[in-house]
Amino acid sequence: xxxxxxxxxxxxxxxxxxxxxxxxxxxxxxxxxxxxxxxxxxxxxxxxxxxxxxxxxxxxxxxxxxxxxxxxxxxxxxxxxxxxxxxxxxxxxxxxxxxxxxxxxxxxxxxxxxxxxxxxxxxxxxxxxxxxxxxxxxxxxxxxxxxxxxxxxxxxxxxxxxx
Amino acid sequence: xxxxxxxxxxxxxxxxxxxxxxxxxxxxxxxxxxxxxxxxxxxxxxxxxxxxxxxxxxxxxxxxxxxxxxxxxxxxxxxxxxxxxxxxxxxxxxxxxxxxxxxxxxxxxxxxxxxxxxxxxxxxxxxxxxxxxxxxxxxxxxxxxxxxxxxxxxxxxxxxxxxxxxxxxxxxxxxxxxxxxxxxxxxxxxxxxxxxxxxxxxxxxxxxxxxxxxxxxxxxxxxxxxxxxxxxxxxxxxxxxxxxxxxxxxxxxxxxxxxxxxxxxxxxxxxxxxxxxxxxxxxxxxxxxxxxxxxxxxxxxxxxxxxxxxxxxxxxxxxxxxxxxxxxxxxxxxxxxxxxxxxxxxxxxxxxxxxxxxxxxxxxxxxxxxxxxxxxxxxxxxxxxxxxxxxxxxxxxxxxxxxxxxxxxxxxxxxxxxxxxx
Ligand code: SF4
Numbered sequence: 001x002x003x004x005x006x007x008x009x010x011x012x013x014x015x016x017x018x019x020x021x022x023x024x025x026x027x028x029x030x031x032x033x034x035x036x037x038x039x040x041x042x043x044x045x046x047x048x049x050x051x052x053x054x055x056x057x058x059x060x061x062x063x064x065x066x067x068x069x070x071x072x073x074x075x076x077x078x079x080x081x082x083x084x085x086x087x088x089x090x091x092x093x094x095x096x097x098x099x100x101x102x103x104x105x106x107x108x109x110x111x112x113x114x115x116x117x118x119x120x121x122x123x124x125x126x127x128x129x130x131x132x133x134x135x136x137x138x139x140x141x142x143x144x145x146x147x148x149x150x151x152x153x154x155x156x157x158x159x160x161x162x163x
Numbered sequence: 164x165x166x167x168x169x170x171x172x173x174x175x176x177x178x179x180x181x182x183x184x185x186x187x188x189x190x191x192x193x194x195x196x197x198x199x200x201x202x203x204x205x206x207x208x209x210x211x212x213x214x215x216x217x218x219x220x221x222x223x224x225x226x227x228x229x230x231x232x233x234x235x236x237x238x239x240x241x242x243x244x245x246x247x248x249x250x251x252x253x254x255x256x257x258x259x260x261x262x263x264x265x266x267x268x269x270x271x272x273x274x275x276x277x278x279x280x281x282x283x284x285x286x287x288x289x290x291x292x293x294x295x296x297x298x299x300x301x302x303x304x305x306x307x308x309x310x311x312x313x314x315x316x317x318x319x320x321x322x323x324x325x326x327x328x329x330x331x332x333x334x335x336x337x338x339x340x341x342x343x344x345x346x347x348x349x350x351x352x353x354x355x356x357x358x359x360x361x362x363x364x365x366x367x368x369x370x371x372x373x374x375x376x377x378x379x380x381x382x383x384x385x386x387x388x389x390x391x392x393x394x395x396x397x398x399x400x401x402x403x404x405x406x407x408x409x410x411x412x413x414x415x416x417x418x419x420x421x422x423x424x425x426x427x428x429x430x431x432x433x434x435x436x437x438x439x440x441x442x443x444x445x446x447x448x449x450x451x452x453x454x455x456x457x458x459x460x461x462x463x464x465x466x467x468x469x470x471x472x473x474x475x476x477x478x479x480x481x482x483x484x485x486x487x488x489x490x491x492x493x494x495x496x497x498x499x500x501x502x503x504x505x506x507x508x509x510x511x512x513x514x515x516x517x518x519x520x521x522x523x524x525x526x527x528x529x530x531x532x533x534x535x536x537x538x539x540x541x542x543x544x545x546x547x548x549x550x551x552x553x554x555x556x557x558x559x560x561x562x563x564x565x566x567x568x569x570x571x572x573x574x575x576x577x578x579x580x581x582x583x584x585x
Binding site for chain 2: 012016020021039065086088091092095151
């Protein structure tokens with residue numbers, strides 16, 4: 001179960017907004033400090049661990065750069081809810097351990113409210129009002145990989161290589 | 164049972180008699196392409212953590228194109244790491260600073276009809292111009308491919324974009340795909356193949372077909388595809404692919420194979436298109452934007468700096484000059500492109516008009532190299548994407564157009580109809 005405050009953006013939050021090209025050669029921690037700055041310069045200072053980013057359609061459109069999902073994770077984002085995701089971003093996010101949930105009513109979610117999300121059940125609930133948003137559930141076996149921190153730690157765990 | 168080209172390729176790669184759209188299959192990978200940005204620097208530490216090796220170095224191609232030539236210590240480091248890793252992994256096919264991956268591969272005859280290929284870059288659908296099924300993936304997925312030689316994917320349904328008629332002078336493949344960017348809802352293309360077909364597509368040479376497939380990424384498609392034909396075979400034979408004609412004959416979709424939808428367009432009625440900032444979907448007829456001031460005109464990227472693209476620009480620029488106060492930057496897609504453009508005189512036409520030549524590589528396209536924009540500046544580019552902040556300042560505005568339209572804007576100092584300069 002995930003619970004956090006919402007940060008709401010519109011349609012087509014693209015990979016250059018999430019991981020701006022100008023910082024792509026910098027260490028990932030530095031790149032992450034510029035996440036979303038072109039649309040919301042205060043995002044990185046406002047976001048708290050466990051928070052939830054909400055988008056419209058085609059979240060993550062553009063480049064195949066995994067840093068787009070990674071930058072959100074490094075800022076403490078616990079999950080992304082969007083009306084739709086660009087295909088490569090979606091796979092990248094899950095592979096890195098960031099739950100991405102397709103939620104047709106995501107546009108109706110207000111910024112700065114507390115949301116509780118159950119990725120396996122496929123529901124997001126507005127804590128104050130109890131309003132429920134149905135999402136596409138993430139299958140339990142995928143959630144196990146996401147919970148392990150993504151594909152790489154998951155493979156390590158399964159191959160017994162974890163220290 | 165009849166099948167589309169996509170279904171035939173995926174069935175072969177999955178070792179199945181047939182596959183159906185929606186089915187999840189694990190396929191063997193015939194070719195894995197990585198570049199210096201998403202490749203070795205990202206997969207090397209992960210391979211080390213797993214104690215794993217590349218499954219088959221002969222099926223891997225690495226291209227250094229994003230950070231070339233190095234402009235600072237950080238990019239130099241990335242390139243150095245790339246060179247060292249390629250060597251230690253035993254990868255023979257390494258193209259270091261020879262140009263942009265999506266153009267380098269076909270130039271060297273590395274993409275064939277029927278191939279199941281992956282690329283660590285979102286414009287990998289460019290390979291679809293050659294009848295290959297090529298998709299873009301992220302670095303962790305690439306790790307999986309490098310270790311196992313396989314990847315799982317959902318068999319996509321095919322949507323066909325059928326173009327009748329014939330392009331008019333001054334109108335190009337770039338205008339066709341910008342039109343589609345404006346009309347197609349990317350949510351409708353998720354997990355689907357955009358197949359381009361019809362007489363107007365058949366009439367195009369391979370570089371123009373590459374432009375189309377390249378930007379199916381902007382349509383939100385999983386990949387783009389054009390059925391190979393005599394034009395494909397001719398290119399393959401010229402780049403040293405054995406049995407080119409037999410390969411083309413072997414990889415054809417069945418005429419009666421069902422597709423999800425067919426969208427019809429008329430190339431004869433199409434005029435130049437430009438995309439307003441900050442998304443390719445903001446495309447429309449150039450007539451709506453005439454007079455828009457331009458500080459920089461950029462002919463570059465895998466999408467818009469192949470030899471054909473430079474030739475289009477030269478047709479407009481011949482005997483003309485770049486407007487005072489406007490700069491025209493040209494970064495040929497590959498070093499071979501530069502060679503050819505020198506030989507056929509194209510480059511002289513461009514430089515005589517006042518164009519400034521930049522190295523072959525991603526450069527300004529992704530905000531990584533020379534040619535970036537200052538606050539408030541306006542650029543028109545032959546690239547694929549005009550996202551906010553992509554070419555430098557977050558307050559700069561980037562328009563997209565064909566090489567004809569970019570050259571015309573350079574001459575006029577503002578967006579102008581290239582058809583009036585031909
Ligand atoms: S030229 Fe631009 S679009 Fe093409 S691979 Fe390089 S960064 Fe990507």
